[in-house]
Amino acid sequence: MRPPDGQVYRFDPGALCLELLATGGPGPFARFETLHGPSELSAWAAESRLGPCPGLTVTEPELAAVRRLRDALFLFTADHAHGRPWDPRHLEPLNDAAAAPPLAARIEADGSRSWAPGATGTGLLSTVARDAVDLFTGPYASRVRECAAGDCFLLFVDTSRPGRRRWCAMERCGNRAKARTHRATKA
Ligand SMILES: [Zn+2]
Numbered sequence: 747m748r749p750p751d752g753q754v755y756r757f758d759p760g761a762l763c764l765e766l767l768a769t770g771g772p773g774p775f776a777r778f779e780t781l782h783g784p785s786e787l788s789a790w791a792a793e794s795r796l797g798p799c800p801g802l803t804v805t806e807p808e809l810a811a812v813r814r815l816r817d818a819l820f821l822f823t824a825d826h827a828h829g830r831p832w833d834p835r836h837l838e839p840l841n842d843a844a845a846a847p848p849l850a851a852r853i854e855a856d857g858s859r860s861w862a863p864g865a866t867g868t869g870l871l872s873t874v875a876r877d878a879v880d881l882f883t884g885p886y887a888s889r890v891r892e893c894a895a896g897d898c899f900l901l902f903v904d905t906s907r908p909g910r911r912r913w914c915a916m917e918r919c920g921n922r923a924k925a926r927t928h929r930a931t932k933a
Pocket residue numbers: 893894895898899900913914915918919
């Protein structure tokens with residue numbers, strides 16, 4: 747992540763579908779948009795949990811569909827994290843995307859995992875949407891949270907055994923909170 751104050755840090759939201767949320771968002775979050783063209787979506791996929799997806803083709807309409815799903819999933823996840831009721835309008839794009847065939851996983855001759863040739867933006871979108879279905883209907887659904895810093899809106903799932911994760915990243919918001927507590931104690 748590259749916050750405006752310049753300190754670059756690593757943020758692992760704990761699930762593929764939540765990784766997509768950090769690429770931009772609806773309304774005021776549009777200024778953080780990073781998916782401006784199909785090549786940026788391919789680059790995101792390669793850096794995500796999916797890993798390299800050689801030969802992935804993404805069209806402009808597919809990119810637009812990914813951004814639509816992301817924005818709906820962003821609002822859906824925020825509602826979920828704060829215990830607010832789900833808006834059915836946010837579920838529709840999710841279920842539509844999940845209905846398409848996902849990327850096909852395969853094992854290469856050298857034992858490594860990769861994706862079958864012919865991967866498309868629609869397959870990528872379906873894979874992300876199915877990950878969201880699994881997350882929000884699975885054992886960690888109640889562990890989806892927003893960063894506890896009041897000025898940070900990053901969403902993550904806490905998959906740690908104790909389940910006490912509060913921050914997007916300890917090195918970012920965790921340390922900022924520690925510094926505040928320290929200053930308050932000294933004062
Ligand atoms: Zn944070």
